[in-house]
Structure formats: structure tokens, C-alpha cells
Amino acid sequence: xxxxxxxxxxxxxxxxxxxxxxxxxxxxxxxxxxxxxxxxxxxxxxxxxxxxxxxxxxxxxxxxxxxxxxxxxxxxxxxxxxxxxxxxxxxxxxxxxxxxxxx
Ligand SMILES: [Zn+2]
Numbered sequence: 481x482x483x484x485x486x487x488x489x490x491x492x493x494x495x496x497x498x499x500x501x502x503x504x505x506x507x508x509x510x511x512x513x514x515x516x517x518x519x520x521x522x523x524x525x526x527x528x529x530x531x532x533x534x535x536x537x538x539x540x541x542x543x544x545x546x547x548x549x550x551x552x553x554x555x556x557x558x559x560x561x562x563x564x565x566x567x568x569x570x571x572x573x574x575x576x577x578x579x580x581x582x583x
Contacts, residue, residue, distance in 0.1 A: 483530055483539060483573045487559040490530075494523050532563040533573050539563070 501516040530539045539559045544552040561571055 481575050482571070483533075483575050484559055484561075484571050486575050487527075487530055487539065490523055490527055491557060494520075494527075497523070529577060530559070530575065532566060532568055532570065533576055534568045535563060535566040537563060537565040539570055 497516060497519045501512050501519070505512040505516065527540055528538060531537060532539060540555050540557070541553055542556045542560060543564050544554060559570060562568065563570055
């Protein structure tokens with residue numbers, strides 16, 4: 481599966497879980513928040529696992545353009561079309577699973 485497609489699937493799952501479980505929390509029981517937090521942790525683990533296959537930079541981690549301090553970065557909800565670090569075309573790159581944080 482391509483990284484861009486997998487990122488869109490994860491974003492859609494995140495949005496769907498917020499809407500469905502948020503609605504269930506409001507209508508039925510506050511205990512649905514526990515399920516929502518668990519889903520957020522699991523999705524967060526997979527989202528941070530999405531990395532550039534060439535250089536290993538997380539695809540959701542972006543640099544701030546024209547920043548005063550070089551190296552400033554932030555987590556974006558959208559994947560860039562090209563890797564910021566090495567320039568690999570992420571629209572064609574295939575997903576390979578690697579642990580989100582190195583040893
Ligand atoms: Zn890269």
C-alpha cells in the first residue's frame with residue numbers, strides 16, 4: 481500500500497472515531513471517552529510509524545519555513561507530496577513498517 485493512501489485511511493479512521501465515539505459520549509455514556517482515547521493512542525502509534533522509505537523521516541513531521549531557528553518542526557495532519565529531508569516522491573512510495581522510535 482502507498483504511504484499517501486495509508487495516511488488518508490488513518491486520517492479518515494481518526495475523523496470517523498471522533499464523530500462516532502464523540503456522538504456516543506454525548507448521547508449515551510461518558511465511558512465511550514475511554515474507547516476514544518485508546519483508539520487515539522493506537523492510531524497515533526501507526527501515524528508516527530509512517531516514514532519516508534529512503535531516509536526514515538516521519539512523513540507527518542514537517543519543518544517550519546522561514547523559521548528563526550533552523551530545525552523547528554511540527555506534526556501536521558497532512559502528508560507532504562515530497563519528503564522534506566531527501567525529496568523522495570511520497571505519492572509513489574510504498575509503506576514499509578518500522579518502529580516509530582529508534583532504539
Ligand atoms: Zn526522505
